[in-house]
Amino acid sequence: MPELPEVETTRRGIQPYVQGRALRQMIVRERRLRWPVPDDLEQILAGRKILALARRGKYLLLKFSHGTALWHLGMSGSLRLVDPRLPADKHDHIDWVFNRDLALRFHDPRRFGALLWTEEPVEEHPLLKHLGPEPLEEHFDGAYLFRKTRKSDQAIKSWLMNARNVVGVGNIYANEALFNSGLRPLKKASTLSAIQCDRLAEAVKQILANAIQRGGTTLRDFVGGDGKPGYFAQELSVYGRGGMPCHQCGKILTEERLGQRSTVYCARCQK
């Protein structure tokens, strides 16, 4: 599912093809996403040029001369470049058609994704306004984690997955980063030492950077698919491995639910 690395992969994959291009037509086959696609968006965007692509957390930002489209992939969404003559399947909800050969097609079976429009400065948008720092930027570090966790009784995993604290870390990467830093997911945030915060910040950065470098997973075959096998099966230490032996010590990995999310850890390696 698309977390920060997959959204970044999407941005990089489509940018060379869509930046500077004008939208000839927008086709909406299903408006009922996480929020309805704005009624008049087809009119607003027809003939307009995409000036730049950016990302904030898991939001893809497509900048036009008079506003910005916010595209969220939810958990089953993907954006692909296709030949517009390719028949749309059941879950291909939106096309941005650029010319007779090229369209950007949004596919999202579970419809947790969203396409919204704002003419305000994008950082003022209610969905973006309260987002925490980007994990790959410098001021997300151990000192930040230490400072912000002092008064929180929350489990560190839940804390990490809250976009107000830091963006882009979903269930998969939270489980992995905690394993890599030797911390139990249920450990109360306020009980982390400064050194543990350093390790955790580093682990988050490392796992996300590594995933981006590998082109994420969900959208690997996105443009010009290089045929590389999925990165996850090889790289995941704990996610999806409950009941299997720890790669590090051999102990059977514990799986439990924390905040309705499956949580996996090694009771020996993580304290």
Add this chain to the structure above:
DNA sequence: CCCGATTCCTGTAGGC
């Protein structure tokens, strides 16, 4: 304010 539970949705997997 804080934090856990609920909610949206559909494809997939497991039990019988």
Add this chain to the structure above:
DNA sequence: TGCCTACAGGAATCGG
């Protein structure tokens, strides 16, 4: 084979 249920999860929103 098919029916049923549980589960997957981003994140806003609700409720205690």
